[in-house]
Amino acid sequence: MNIIGNSDILDEYYRYQRPEFFITITGKGNKKRTALINISDICVAINRSLPEVIKYYCYELGTSYKLIEAHHTLKGEFTVRVLDEILHKYIQNFVLCKDCNNPDTFYKIRKTKVKKICSACGYVEKLYPDNKLIEYILKEKKKIDFNINCQSFS
Numbered sequence: 001m002n003i004i005g006n007s008d009i010l011d012e013y014y015r016y017q018r019p020e021f022f023i024t025i026t027g028k029g030n031k032k033r034t035a036l037i038n039i040s041d042i043c044v045a046i047n048r049s050l051p052e053v054i055k056y057y058c059y060e061l062g063t064s065y066k067l068i069e070a071h072h073t074l075k076g077e078f079t080v081r082v083l084d085e086i087l088h089k090y091i092q093n094f095v096l097c098k099d100c101n102n103p104d105t106f107y108k109i110r111k112t113k114v115k116k117i118c119s120a121c122g123y124v125e126k127l128y129p130d131n132k133l134i135e136y137i138l139k140e141k142k143k144i145d146f147n148i149n150c151q152s153f154s
């Protein structure tokens with residue numbers, strides 16, 4: 001399916017595609033979990049990190065994550081439709097360029113600010129830190145910088 005998902009790009013040659021969700025439900029009662037079998041492939045297709053996308057699902061669904069037997073699982077039972085809707089929202093906010101709608105974007109991170117930059121048209125969008133996911137992105141960036149600094153001194 002095309003990356004923009006529920007929108008009306010009818011061009012079958014639209015080059016930004018992502019796999020459809022493939023999930024399985026495990027467990028019973030309140031032990032039910034949804035295994036996102038091909039979430040890694042979806043993340044590759046939308047060019048975003050797996051931990052970030054999973055974090056977003058946890059925030060949106062108010063649930064928790066666990067790696068079980070090499071499967072990325074969320075606590076609770078969720079349908080592909082719900083997962084699609086959340087991914088659509090994530091792509092709208094964190095992947096697509098606000099100006100030209102191109103999904104070819106990347107983050108530029110400075111101390112307390114995250115900017116989303118479009119590779120196609122150069123549009124720069126500020127993403128505001130009053131958002132849990134932005135807080136998470138900033139925290140992760142700090143960890144990476146810390147590790148790099150430690151390595152360069154050793």
Ligand SMILES: [Zn+2]
Nearest residue numbers: 097100118121
């Ligand atoms: Zn753009």
